[in-house]
Every structure is written in C-alpha cells, then in structure tokens.
Amino acid sequence: MSHNTFGHLFRFTTWGESHGPAIGCVIDGCPPGIDLSETDIQPFMDARKPGTSRFVTQRKEPDQVKILSGVFEGQTTGTPISLLIENKDQRSKDYSEIKNRYRPGHADFTYDAKYGIRDYRGGGRSSARETANRVAAGAVARKILGADVRIKGAVVQIGSSMINGDNWDWDTVCQNPFWCPDAQAAKDWESYLDSFRKSGNSVGAIVEVHAKGVPAGWGAPVYGKLDSEIANGLMSINAAKGVEIGAGFASASYSGVENADEIRMDGNKPVFLTNNAGGILGGISNGDTIIARLAIKPTSSILTEVRSINSKGEEIDVRTKGRHDPCVGIRAVPVAEAMLACVLADQKLRHRGQTGR
Amino acid sequence: MSHNTFGHLFRFTTWGESHGPAIGCVIDGCPPGIDLSETDIQPFMDARKPGTSRFVTQRKEPDQVKILSGVFEGQTTGTPISLLIENKDQRSKDYSEIKNRYRPGHADFTYDAKYGIRDYRGGGRSSARETANRVAAGAVARKILGADVRIKGAVVQIGSSMINGDNWDWDTVCQNPFWCPDAQAAKDWESYLDSFRKSGNSVGAIVEVHAKGVPAGWGAPVYGKLDSEIANGLMSINAAKGVEIGAGFASASYSGVENADEIRMDGNKPVFLTNNAGGILGGISNGDTIIARLAIKPTSSILTEVRSINSKGEEIDVRTKGRHDPCVGIRAVPVAEAMLACVLADQKLRHRGQTGR
Amino acid sequence: MSHNTFGHLFRFTTWGESHGPAIGCVIDGCPPGIDLSETDIQPFMDARKPGTSRFVTQRKEPDQVKILSGVFEGQTTGTPISLLIENKDQRSKDYSEIKNRYRPGHADFTYDAKYGIRDYRGGGRSSARETANRVAAGAVARKILGADVRIKGAVVQIGSSMINGDNWDWDTVCQNPFWCPDAQAAKDWESYLDSFRKSGNSVGAIVEVHAKGVPAGWGAPVYGKLDSEIANGLMSINAAKGVEIGAGFASASYSGVENADEIRMDGNKPVFLTNNAGGILGGISNGDTIIARLAIKPTSSILTEVRSINSKGEEIDVRTKGRHDPCVGIRAVPVAEAMLACVLADQKLRHRGQTGR
C-alpha cells in the first residue's frame, strides 16, 4: 500500500529529494548470511552516476553508498539494510525560476495539483536522482539471485536510430557511453546525440533488459504475474512510457502460427524456438531468457523555449536551464536492470515461500 | 502480497478455474451508500461474454453475476461484495488429451514447473475465463468513479491492419463485433479475421483505452505511480505482451521538442496540446484524458499443428481443438476498461485518504 | 491493506453477512500438492457450529463447507481456494425491531457511525457467524503446518469460575460442552452457566490455545513478530477484549528472577524451564509450546433490559430477543485455534521464503 515501497517479501522503500541532504533506501526481507559490503553495490552506482560522459548530465555526484544497518561482520543478518547516499552537488539556485512555473512534461504541475506543495528544487521527489536507490537495491537483489541469474541491459534505439540486431555483442555494451550492443550504432550515436544536445533539444530511447538463468516456475497467477510486476517496475522508472515483454507490440501483428513459441528438448531441458514469449508464460518463467523493453521519452528539460503555465494559471514560456541528460534513456539502463533484479529476487523468495522449492 | 488480489484501498480478489463449478471475486473497500445491483454489472459482463459473434469463442456462458454480500436494500454497505458467476458450458472432455501435453504459448508447462500439479481443464486458473471477474469488479469501480469519469476502449489494430485514426468515432465502437472505432476498418476486419479463423490460425491485436474526466492529482510517487499501476493491471490480462501510455513507444523516436506536451489555458483549466503524456506526469494524473494501449498476442490455441513436448519431456506435436477465440484481443476490450477503472477507483480512494481531497 | 483479509503469504479473505444467502472465504497462497477435501474441514466446522448443546445459541446451521476452486483431483493446486457456507436458518424478522435501535455492546452504533448504513439483520457483517470462515481457513492452515504442529484450545475460566490447572487433561476437553480441560470444573459450569442463561443474562470467559511442535525460528522482527500477529488475530475475534502470551499480565508482577525462562539441554534440544515466554522470544518462536490466552466479554445480546439510544438519538430501553450464546467464549475455542493456525502457517511460509529453511 505504500507509495514509496517496491516489492513484497524482498522489498525496498526509498526516500529523499534531489536537493535535500541525502537520499536513501531501506531494504527489508533480504535473506541472512549473504556476503555484502559497499563494494558489492558501488560498481552499479558508478554505472548510473551522472557526469561520466558528455552525453549525460554534468552534475557531479560521487553517489557513494553507505550501509547503515542490516550487515554484521560482512554478512546480511536478515534485518533491514539501510543505505544512504549523500547529495553533494546541489545547485538549488538553478531552480528558483521554476518555483512557480510548470515545466511541460514534468511533474511540477501534477505534484502541486495533488499535494498543494512541492519541493521544486531539481524536481524534488520526482527527480531521476531517486533511481540511484533502485540501483543500490538492485545490487542487493543480484546477490540474492546468485551468479546463475545474469541480468544485463542495453540501449537498442536512440531517437529514430535503431541498432542492427545482427551486430549484438554484450561485450560492446560497456565499451561505449551509450550501453549500446552494436559498435557501429554506438559510433553513429555520438554525432547523432551531439546534434540534439547542441541544439538545446533531447531525444528518446528504447532500453532492453535480459535475465538469463531464471529457472522455470517463478511468478504467480493472476495479479502476481512476473510480467505484470516487471511492467510495474519498469514503468515506475522516470520518463518511461511503454513496456513490452518478448515480441511485445510486434506480436499484435503476428498470426498464431508465426507467434508460436514451439518447444523442443535439448537433452533434458526444454528449448523454446522463438522466445517470442520473452521467457514468461501465464505470468510464470519458463526457463528461457526473460526479455523486456522499455520506452523512455526524451528529457523534458530542454533549453528550447516551450509554452506552459505558471502556478497562477498564467500562460508563460519556459526554457529549462540546469544540467540535464540529452537522452535520459542512457542512464535508465542500470536502473532497468536493477528493477528487473528486484522483481526477480522478490519472486524467488515468494516462490520458495509458497512451494518450498 | 496476495497473488490473486488486485488493488489496495479498493481491491478485489478472484478465484476459480475455467471448468470448476463457478468463478467469483470478492471486492473489499468499496465505499458505502452506493446504489448497486446485478443490473449495474450485467451489461459489462455481456460485453465480454463468449459466443456473441463468429469472431469469438463459441462457448456459451450466460455469465450471470450474483451478488452474495455487501449490498443491503440496494446499497453498498462498505463491507466485502462477493460476486459469483457459475460455469455453465464446460466440456472438460475437450481437454483430456492435453492433460499431459504442453500447448506452446500456454501456461501448461509453467504451472507444472511451478506447482507440480495443474487443473488442465480449459487452462484451469490460467484461463481467460478469470477475466469475467475483472469485468464485474470494474463495474463496481465505475460506480465509485461516478459519471464524471468515462472509460471506453477500442481495438485499434488486428494483425497488420490498423484503423485510420481520422475515422475514429466512439459511437461506431458498439456497432461492430470488434469494438472498432473506424467503420471502414471494421468492415475490412470481417474477411480478414475470417481468413485466420478458417485456416485454423489466429491473430494478435492492439487495444486502446481512454479515461476522460479524471481530475488532476490522482496517482503517487514513486512506486504507486498511476502509469505503473495501469501497466501492472493491463499486463496482467491474459495474452498481454506490451503496455504503453500516451505516445508510448513512439516517444522513443521523438525529440524533446516534438514530444513536449505544451500547456495553455482554456478559461481556468490547463490544456495539454499534444497529450503525448497520456494524461499522466510523474505518475500523477494531469486532468487530460488518460490513454493506454495494450498489445495482445494471437491466441495460442490453434488448430494448426505445432511442435511441443509432453510432461515426460518427450517431443510431440500439438493441435488444440476446442472452442477458441480467433483473436482474443477483441474480448480484451471490456477487460482492459475494467482494469483501468479499478486502478482509478483505488487511486481515487488513496488520494482522498492521504490528502482529504 | 484489506479490511477483510488476514495474513500475508498464506492469507484468507472473508465475506458475507449473518442473514445473506451465504458466507465464504477465499484462501490464497496455499502450497500446492496438499491433500484436501471437505472432509478435512468439516470436523472443525462442526466443533464451532451452533446448536450443539443448551449452552450455545440454538440457531441451527449445518455449516457445510463447499470447496469451489483451488483443489483438483483431491489436491491443492496453489491457486485460490474458495470456500462457501450457506446460511440456512436465518430468521430476519427477529431483528426488525433493532433496525433503528442500537444494542449496547454491539457494533450497531459504530457501523452506522462509520458507514451511514448497515445490514442490521443478525448483526450483518459484525456477526460472529463470520468466524465460521476462520475455522475453515484454519483447517487448511493445519494441513500446511503438518502433523508435527498440534494446536489445541480450551476454556480455562467462565465468569468467576476458573479451572484447577492441576486437573488439566486434554482428553477431557472434547468430553464436555465447554471445551473444559478440568472435568470437575466442567461439571460445575453446567449449573453455573444455566443460572446465567435462565436469568436472561450471559457471562464472559477466558480461552487458552496451545501450539506444540512449532520449530524455533518462526516469526520476525519488528512489526512481523509472532506474538504481535497472534495478538492481532485473536483480538479480531468477536467479543475479544484481551490477549496475553505465556505468563502475560502476570509477568507484570514478577521480578526478573521469577520471570526468567531459564534454559537447560535435554539431549541436543534446549528446554525452557518455565515457559513464561509462551514459546516466543523477540517475536520469534523458541521451540517451546506457544501459549496464548484470550479474554472474551459476555454476550452483549441479553434478554435483560438495558438502556440505550436509537438511530435518531433518542433514549430507549433494549431487550435483545433471538437465539444467543449465553457464553460466546465457548464457541470461541475453535475460532482461536484456527486463528493461531493461520498465523503459524503464514509465518512458516514467510520464514521459508526469506531463509530457505
């Protein structure tokens, strides 16, 4: 029922605003006896943190995670793990001029409509800075899943430029500033994205995340479906506008014969011939790779002037200064991986709880 | 935490299998003092029920809802509303041959993997018959929302055939067996769908649902976002493979300038110029029409033989006899409307709870 | 968040009013593969059902449970188990005169204050008839717990008459109409209770429930404590006014030395020398017998006239006719056992989920 909590048996609650002293999250339900320290979490934080290339926001945040509870002598104790990340590079004055102005595409207007008050500095609670907490929780979730479950994400489209799937190489993903699995596309994207950036514009993207090694049987009917919870988790990421599983929207144009995910045996293991299902049938994992895609809209904070209103209901024009991502889809990759990890960790524990397996 | 419950303050729990004596749902948290009888619910049931045209399954189910509790002298009492729908037209013997065979694209394999047991008759718990309950709950949710919130859905694509958006006419939706808002497309779809049906094949579809009249302010950060919960609810519908809000996946290819949902005033009411946002900003409604789309894969039960395995892990071929929808996307329309209504009713009550408004 | 649901991983939702067509419950989260039929549940229903002696209400309800879902070929499938109990012996006219009158000690006034409407027939939703559902759910919970966990309850006090603990004999409990473990007290209670019954009065009672064989480790800090959840569950029983664990209120008058639950070893098993702790330390089971006691107030429905008000706020006098238990504490025994079973089954699954043990 909480508005700021995600998950059930494995669950995390996040708090904090973009320009407060810190942000953080509390993870509850982590199994005991798992080796865990800040160094397990930090690499994932570093993958998401701002300022790593010219294609992301230039805000400088070290995003150092501190573990405040729930770990004793290097192991989880089964009690809540409190994680704290200090905000270091706030420039609140950047935001004074949006205090009473609603940036189109932002939550400024809706927070005021809902609460009658908002911390306008940097978007306050609606800032994508909140996603640092998810990445931290995701690092813990990966520990619960163990080495057999491997979760990786990539950007497969920026604006109108798609990767060539035939070039997909997971090793390439870490070798460019876009998490792009296609070396050629990554090269093209440099100038493509620069053009948006330099013109005070921004652009959308599509992120794809995979989870390999998930055993068949995780998930649950009917309102605890693995795909519903993935949709829920991914759609909760800032700027997300769409989620699809496996063949996704393309399956709408398929016939039943085309879409059929036929099954053969590879030794004693079932093999699905198309994985149009994206590894999920009836809300339950089938043992194949889980595949989800996430549409991220272009950053709404742009230097180009757009029409809007202020809090008095007067028509105004808004140019959003500050340090913004020209394509927020890029930094969504580690976040989407983290959300997938959290959904899976939770479903693993729930499956074990109900079935004992 | 329940796997068969949806919602928080307004919540429903469903039970029942395709070929058991009945299915049903229990609605908890309904406000008191609302006029409610079976006649408020039945029209929505009739919209979803099978056997209404040659384009849907020929199973004959009257889907008569009985209210067993929670209503007294024609009004809701605030206590649980138990709804019961008897199963009338089971033909369990149709299913004896899939007892030990896994139909590709179905939950047969995954239920066995999860539970080690399944009611194989008609898909058991994984049958789309479960969605009758959602429609019943949705009818109650509409009562909570009141007449100002109007929820309608339509099929906008079947297979590769899309409607022409310029022809959109809500009145047309009820005048064809496809819930199609474009009279021309509806006409085309008759022969198009017949071709799939007659060849023992099936086809996918895209459903679009709108909610007009939702006030600004419903929804919540960060894991209670209105769009996350809509994604969760729609993705939980049988055969769903993708969900998008507003411009959805298209927004990935937009620039920030193109995607900007600029705001002007119409009297004292803000007007959003593109509604690329689909009526939701930062997880909270902005007062514009809420728009969501849902991709439904083609029915997996087809007469065409496909390759699969049985429960012993032997390779087999499967032809699925029985009475199946050639395009399950059609009957998904009332279900998608219902899920949207349920999400909104729940968010309305939660918003009122937290803010007093 | 649901107001009519109990539990987390193992959870049940109840519905129904005293004088509607039926009552029922939906159990979610039951592990698959458990042998279950109506005959596993019925004996517990029979233990609670009315009309079994002159010391309980004379309403005649067979309380036959029907399983509508979740069981296939004699085994649970892991999907929701819907249980239905028809109401057979309603005499709604008995209640017409309390339609606008608030019986002191009843929920008549508070339901009206909360909802502005109530089903006044037989107390509607607030009737103890609802507890039949708990007993049914408890029977399923016992199946989850298995034969090693043995849950039994007894009445240890009626009015001012306490049992002599030295006479405690579990076999005696089923051999008298009071669930009394002390044969001498049971004999005394016949005339004692008759005196209340015949004078149009009623009397309170204390129920004690034991769970033997619970392994050490179930429960959780800090808001998922086993004792908190037992308190929650027992206090939710109609007419409950107090709950205590182990030494309970008596421990307030003890010194630390007196209260100490010292530990010795019996082979390789720890033995607690006093069980003042009631089998729970820090909210987690210690392997000793779990002991809880529940205070049940006297039936508020009495033939003796008492002062009250009506729904217009006028002062009136009320005599409650109808068929009421002279001591509702008696029929609370199977209900208290059931709630303890449900708490333990849920904690067992949650423990297994988090720790894998």
Next chain:
Amino acid sequence: MSHNTFGHLFRFTTWGESHGPAIGCVIDGCPPGIDLSETDIQPFMDARKPGTSRFVTQRKEPDQVKILSGVFEGQTTGTPISLLIENKDQRSKDYSEIKNRYRPGHADFTYDAKYGIRDYRGGGRSSARETANRVAAGAVARKILGADVRIKGAVVQIGSSMINGDNWDWDTVCQNPFWCPDAQAAKDWESYLDSFRKSGNSVGAIVEVHAKGVPAGWGAPVYGKLDSEIANGLMSINAAKGVEIGAGFASASYSGVENADEIRMDGNKPVFLTNNAGGILGGISNGDTIIARLAIKPTSSILTEVRSINSKGEEIDVRTKGRHDPCVGIRAVPVAEAMLACVLADQKLRHRGQTGR
C-alpha cells in the same frame, strides 16, 4: 508483508541496530501541508530517552532526530519523511561475552535459530533502542490526528504495586520518573524499585494509554479492527506480554448485565456509561475514550546469575552486565502512546479514503 513496517496508508519502516552508526525510520503516506520540524518530534524523544533518572538505563543517548526528507520550508510535502537518530553511546565491548551465550528471556537464541547469524552487540535489531523510531513516527502521527485527539499514557502497576485509581491525576504523570498518575504510588515506587535495582533484579509493569477525542467511526471490520491493530502495535513493543482493551481480562468474569456499556444522550452526543468497551465496538471507535493496557515483563538482562546455554548447546550460567533498565515498563509509556497514535492516524486516513468523511 514487510517485517519492519507498521501501518497501511500512514506507515513507517524502521531500521538499525543498537550498536550500529544510527537508527532511523521512513514515514510514508503523511498528508501534505502539515507544519513539521525536529522541534515537534524532539520532546517525545526526550520523554523516552535513556539516562533521565536512576530508574532507567544509564546509557547516554541524546536521541536527536534529523529530518532528511519529506519536509520543505517547514511543511510536509506528502513524500516520505526520513528520520535519522545517531547512536552515540555504544559500548560494544560490554557485549563481547554474550557473543556466543544466550541470555534467557532475550532474542539471542531465537535470532540465531532463525537467521543463523545475529548482531549480538546490545541485542542488535531486537534492542529496545528500535523504539526511538516509533516515538518519532508517533510524533508525526499526532500531527495528523490534530489537537482534538489527545493521547496520554501512564504506568498503573509496577510489580505487585498498583496505583489507586481514585488518585488518578494526569498532571501528576509528568512530575515523577515513573509516568505514575498517583502521587502516593509514585512515592512508594522509588524505594520499591530501588530494592530491585540494588539487588541486581528487575520488575514488570502495566502501562495504560488513553486516546480522547477520537470520533466515532474509525476502524474497520473484520481484520482491520481498531482493537486488533492496537493489540498488534502494542504487542510489538519489546517485552510486551499482554494487551487488553477497556475492561479487558476483567470482562471475562463479568455477567452481561455487569459488562453492559449502556448508552444515554448528553445533548446530541451519545455517552457510554461504563466504557467497559474501551471506546471500541465491533472494531470501530464509538467516540468514547479509547483505553488500552499493556503488560511489560521484567527486564531480562539482570545481574543475578541465571541458567542458560551457549551457541554450542552447552549449559552455562549468565549474568548480564551492562546498563539496563530495572523496569523497562517505564520507558514503554512514550512508546505505547506512539503506537496508539500511529494506529489512529492510519485508521483516520483509511476511513477518509473509503468513506470520504
């Protein structure tokens, strides 16, 4: 489902161990626009903090609360309120000798049984230090309840010494180190408690909490009853062994006539003549003062040697050194008040959500 979260619409999640760097809590669901600063919270913290008299532990903790989020320009924003309390006076070496020894009456044994690991320093997560968070959350809950709802607690019994109810004076409660409402009893308790303290012993207590000004209508059937949730909340307090509402266990010995809470009118307000109901009927508030009592066992940490076992299952003797409360019941008063406030704030919001009132 969370083990470390309390409440539903108004909910808080706590984290932290006795000897970690800090403890804290995250409050979710607080209404927006409430004036809130650390100075609203601190007085309640000071009431609970250790070291204020010789009758409580001599650990020196300033228990200064810091608000890290959810408040902007002095007002709540409706987003999560993160509260942090640093641990200042840890003496972890005090605990090295209990590392492998189980103190009777403590959670040492059960945490090891559950998790296979525990932070043994100061009891770790099971320490009563966790209750500082509850007091902080309770201060926020009081703000939600507003000035009309007044929550106060008192110690009514220490060991075998009860107060004389005729002497009850709320002003006296703050004028002695025991929160005792009876000046004479407070005087007696000084030497009475000294005798336990000096002999290396401890003693139990009974705490009573009142909530005046709660309107009729808060609470809910059947598993959301106000009394069940109070029982849940109070029983979750460290060392609690019993909870009762209104006449509580005494009602078991009453007849229906004696127990009847007759109703008369005082102007247009119903008046309950005995308040044996403790302000709650059918799980819903009736407008009268809500009264709950809580039995607190004697501190288990005593200097007197008691028999126990170590983690190898060997029999040992344990004397618990360190700085312990001779009567933990005293410091339970502000905690019990806080839990009552939190239950009421949550029920207020839930009632408003469902009914709009």
